[in-house]
Amino acid sequence: MADNDITLTGRKRPLETLVKGALFLSSLLAIAVTIGIVMSMAFETWLFFKQVSIWDFLFGLEWSPQTAIRADQVGSSGSFGAVPLITGTLLISGIAMLVAAPVGLISAIYLAEYASLRVRSYAKPLLEILAGIPSVVYGFFAALVVAPFIRMTGGQLGLGVASESALAAGLVMGVMIIPLISSLSDDVINAVPNSLREASLGMGATQAETIKNVIVPAAVPGIAGSFLLAASAAIGETMIVVMAAGLAANLTANPLEAVTTVTAQIVALLTGDQEFDSAKTLSAFALGLLLFITTLFLNVIAMRIVNKYREQYE
Amino acid sequence: MSKMFTSAEKHLKSRHRAELRFRWMGRLAILFSLGFLTIMLFSIIMLGKGALNRAEIALPIDLSIEHVDPSDIEATSFSKLVRNALFEAFPEVTDRGERRRLLGLVSANAQYELKDQILETPSLLGQVQTLWLTASDDIDLYEKGEVDITLPQDQRRLKDLEISWLKTFEANGQLRSVFNKAFFTSGDSREPELAGILSALIGSILSLTICFVLSFPLGIMAAIYLEEFSKKSYWSDFIEVNINNLAAVPSIVFGLLGLSIFLGVFGLPRSSPLVGGMVLALMTLPTIIIASRAALRSVPGSIREAALGMGATQVQSTFHHVMPLAMPGMLTGSIVGMARALGETAPLLMIGMVAFIVDLPQGFTDAATTLPVQVFLWADSPERAFLEKTSAAILVLLSLLIVMNIAAIVLRKKFERRY
Numbered sequence: 001m002a003d004n005d006i007t008l009t010g011r012k013r014p015l016e017t018l019v020k021g022a023l024f025l026s027s028l029l030a031i032a033v034t035i036g037i038v039m040s041m042a043f044e045t046w047l048f049f050k051q052v053s054i055w056d057f058l059f060g061l062e063w064s065p066q067t068a069i070r071a072d073q074v075g076s077s078g079s080f081g082a083v084p085l086i087t088g089t090l091l092i093s094g095i096a097m098l099v100a101a102p103v104g105l106i107s108a109i110y111l112a113e114y115a116s117l118r119v120r121s122y123a124k125p126l127l128e129i130l131a132g133i134p135s136v137v138y139g140f141f142a143a144l145v146v147a148p149f150i151r152m153t154g155g156q157l158g159l160g161v162a163s164e165s166a167l168a169a170g171l172v173m174g175v176m177i178i179p180l181i182s183s184l185s186d187d188v189i190n191a192v193p194n195s196l197r198e199a200s201l202g203m204g205a206t207q208a209e210t211i212k213n214v215i216v217p218a219a220v221p222g223i224a225g226s227f228l229l230a231a232s233a234a235i236g237e238t239m240i241v242v243m244a245a246g247l248a249a250n251l252t253a254n255p256l257e258a259v260t261t262v263t264a265q266i267v268a269l270l271t272g273d274q275e276f277d278s279a280k281t282l283s284a285f286a287l288g289l290l291l292f293i294t295t296l297f298l299n300v301i302a303m304r305i306v307n308k309y310r311e312q313y314e
Numbered sequence: 315m316s317k318m319f320t321s322a323e324k325h326l327k328s329r330h331r332a333e334l335r336f337r338w339m340g341r342l343a344i345l346f347s348l349g350f351l352t353i354m355l356f357s358i359i360m361l362g363k364g365a366l367n368r369a370e371i372a373l374p375i376d377l378s379i380e381h382v383d384p385s386d387i388e389a390t391s392f393s394k395l396v397r398n399a400l401f402e403a404f405p406e407v408t409d410r411g412e413r414r415r416l417l418g419l420v421s422a423n424a425q426y427e428l429k430d431q432i433l434e435t436p437s438l439l440g441q442v443q444t445l446w447l448t449a450s451d452d453i454d455l456y457e458k459g460e461v462d463i464t465l466p467q468d469q470r471r472l473k474d475l476e477i478s479w480l481k482t483f484e485a486n487g488q489l490r491s492v493f494n495k496a497f498f499t500s501g502d503s504r505e506p507e508l509a510g511i512l513s514a515l516i517g518s519i520l521s522l523t524i525c526f527v528l529s530f531p532l533g534i535m536a537a538i539y540l541e542e543f544s545k546k547s548y549w550s551d552f553i554e555v556n557i558n559n560l561a562a563v564p565s566i567v568f569g570l571l572g573l574s575i576f577l578g579v580f581g582l583p584r585s586s587p588l589v590g591g592m593v594l595a596l597m598t599l600p601t602i603i604i605a606s607r608a609a610l611r612s613v614p615g616s617i618r619e620a621a622l623g624m625g626a627t628q629v630q631s632t633f634h635h636v637m638p639l640a641m642p643g644m645l646t647g648s649i650v651g652m653a654r655a656l657g658e659t660a661p662l663l664m665i666g667m668v669a670f671i672v673d674l675p676q677g678f679t680d681a682a683t684t685l686p687v688q689v690f691l692w693a694d695s696p697e698r699a700f701l702e703k704t705s706a707a708i709l710v711l712l713s714l715l716i717v718m719n720i721a722a723i724v725l726r727k728k729f730e731r732r733y
Contacts (some may be wrong), residue, residue, distance in 0.1 A: 007368070024543070027536040030599065031552075037563070037570075040574035040575050041571075092594045110341065111341025111344070125455050129351060130347060132657075133354075134658070134715075139690075145353075206330055208336035209333075214359065236565070239659050242690075243690070267566070267660065270573065271521075292567050295567075303558055
C-alpha cells in the first residue's frame with residue numbers, strides 16, 4: 001500500500017535540474033560570443049601594436065599596408081595611419097545618412113499619421129523588402145548602374161567623377177538603411193499618446209503643424225535612437241563599399257572622389273594570401289576592434305535612448 | 315474687423331498649402347524608396363534573363379571509322395574532330411591566325427560535349443553527323459543581340475570576320491538558342507558559357523544546415539531560460555543588452571571571430587561550410603533569441619498557471635504547454651534569421667569561402683562557396699558575359715529569399731492565435 005501513498009513533497013527530478021542547467025548555459029552563450037569577439041581581436045591587436053605604435057595607427061595620415069618582402073625595398077616600412085579610412089567611412093556613411101534620415105523619417109511620418117490602413121499594409125512590407133535584400137546585391141547595383149550613371153551625369157556637368165566615387169556607394173547604402181529608420185521611427189511615432197495629437201488638433205493646428213510641433217518633438221529621442229542604429233549599420237556595412245568604393249585610401253571630403261573604408265580594408269587585407277603575424281594581417285584585427293568599439297558605443301547609446309523613451313510613455 | 319478676417323483667411327490658405335506640401339513630401343519619400351527598389355530589380359532582371367539561354371552551333375562532324383574507332387572511343391582526339399569540322403565549314407580560311415579565331419567560335423568544352431554525346435548514343439558513329447555544340451561566350455552574347463555591331467571594330471571583342479562566319483551559320487540554321495541547363499547543374503568555371511551555380515547553391519545549403527542545427531536549439535533554449543526561468547536582475551539585464559548589441563554588430567566582425575578562433579585556435583578547415591555555418595549561427599543567434607522571446611511572451615500567463623495548478627513542474631509547464639504554443643512564432647523568427655544568413659557575404663569572405671569551386675562540395679568540410687559569395691566573385695570577373703551570370707545568380711538568391719519569407723508569413727498566418 002505504501003506505494004500508493006500520496007506524498008505532498010515534490011519528488012527529486014534530476015533530469016529537470018539538468019534541463020534547467022542546460023537552459024542557463026545556453027543563455028550565457030550570448031556573453032561568450034561577445035567575449036570571444038573582444039578576445040579574438042584584442043589579442044591580435046595587441047600583437048599589432050607591438051609592431052606599430054597606437055599613436056601612428058590612430059592619427060597617422062597615410063595608409064599603405066604593404067610590408068616589404070626584401071628589407072631594402074622602397075616604402076618597405078608600410079604605413080598604418082587609419083585616418084584616411086576613418087574619414088572615408090565617415091564620408092560614405094554621412095552620404096548614406098543624408099539620404100536615409102530625411103527619406104526614412106518622412107516615410108515613417110507619412111505611414112504613421114497619414115496613410116490609410118490599406119496603404120500602410122502594402123507600403124510597410126514593401127519598404128521592409130529593402131532591408132531584406134542582401135547587401136551584395138546593392139553592391140552589384142551600385143558598381144554597375146549607379147556609379148556609371150553618376151560618372152556620366154558628372155561628366156555632362158563638367159565635373160570629374162571617379163569611377164568608384166564615394167557618392168555612388170553612399171547613395172545606395174542610404175537606400176538600404178531607409179527601412180531601419182522608417183520602421184523604428186514609425187514605432188516611436190505610433191507610441192506618442194493620442195491625447196497630445198488631439199490637444200493640438202483641437203487648438204486648431206493643421207495635421208502637418210501637429211506633426212512638426214508636437215509629435216516629432218515628443219518622439220525625438222526614439223527618432224535619434226533610430227538614426228544612431230542606422231549610422232552604426234552604415235559604418236559596419238561591408239559589401240557595398242567593397243564592390244563600389246574601391247581601395248584607394250584618399251584623405252578627402254569630396255564625395256566625387258574615390259575613398260576607402262575600414263570594412264573594405266579589412267576585406268582587402270584578409271582575402272587572398274596572408275601570413276599570420278605580419279603587420280599587414282594584424283592591422284585588419286586592429287581595424288576590426290576599432291569598428292566593433294565604435295558600433296558598440298553607438299548601439300548601446302541608441303538602445304538606452306529608445307528604452308528610456310519607451311518607459312516615458314508606458 | 316473684416317481686414318483682420320481676410321488676413322487670417324489668407325494665412326489659413328497658406329497653412330493648408332503647407333499641409334498639402336507636407337503630405338506630398340511623405341508620398342514622395344515612399345515613392346523614392348519603392349522607385350529605387352523597382353529600378354534595381356528591373357535592371358537585374360533585364361540583365362539576368364539572358365543567362366537562361368545559351369547559343370549552340372551545329373557542326374557536321376565526320377564520325378566515320380577512320381576518325382573514331384568504335385571499339386576504343388576513349389582513344390579518339392575529340393578536339394581534332396571539332397577542329398576539322400570547323401575548318402571544313404569554312405575551307406576558304408587558311409591563315410593560321412584566322413583559323414585559330416575560327417576555333418574560338420565554340421566553347422573550350424565542345425570536345426567533351428562531343429564525347430558525351432557519342433558515349434550516350436554510339437549509333438551516331440560511322441558517318442557524318444550534324445551535332446549541336448555550345449558556342450563560346452562572345453558568340454553567345456552576339457546571338458542574344460548584346461553585341462553592338464555598329465561600333466568600330468577595335469572597340470568590340472567580336473570582329474567583322476567572326477560576324478561574317480556567324481552570318482553564314484545563321485543563314486544555314488546552324489546557330490540556335492537553347493535553355494541553359496548547365497547554369498543550374500554545374501559548378502563555377504573560368505569560361506562564362508560553362509559557369510553554373512550548383513556548387514554555390516550546395517555550399518549555401520550545407521552552411522545553412524549547420525547554421526540552423528546550431529542556432530535554433532541554442533536560440534530557443536536561451537530564450538526559454540530568459541523568458542521563463544530567470545529572475546529579473548542586473549545579470550539578466552546584462553545578458554539582454556548583450557543579445558541586443560550582438561544583433562547590431564557588423565557582420566564582418568563575426569567573420570574576424572571565425573577567422574581567429576574557429577580557424578586559428580581550433581584549426582577547423584578553411585573555406586568549409588562547417589566554419590561558414592558556425593559563423594552564420596553566431597550571427598543568427600540573437601535574431602532567434604529575440605523572436606523566440608517575443609513568441610514566449612505572447613503565450614498568456616493563464617496557460618502557465620493552469621499547468622502549474624494541475625501540479626506540473628515549471629519545466630513540464632514550459633516544455634509541454636508554453637513551448638508548443640510559442641513554436642510557430644519561434645520558427646517564423648528562425649526562418650527570417652536563416653534568410654538573412656543566406657544573404658550574408660562579408661563574414662564568409664573572412665574565413666576563405668571566397669574560393670573558385672568547380673566541383674560540387676561533397677560534405678561539410680570540403681572547400682565551398684555560397685550563393686552571395688558567388689555573386690561577388692562573378693561581379694569581379696572582367697568578362698562581359700559574366701554580367702548576366704551575376705544577375706541571374708542574384709535572381710536565384712532573391713527567389714530563395716522570397717520563398718523563405720513567404721514560408722514565414724504563411725506559418726505566421728496559419729498558426730497565429732489571439733488570446
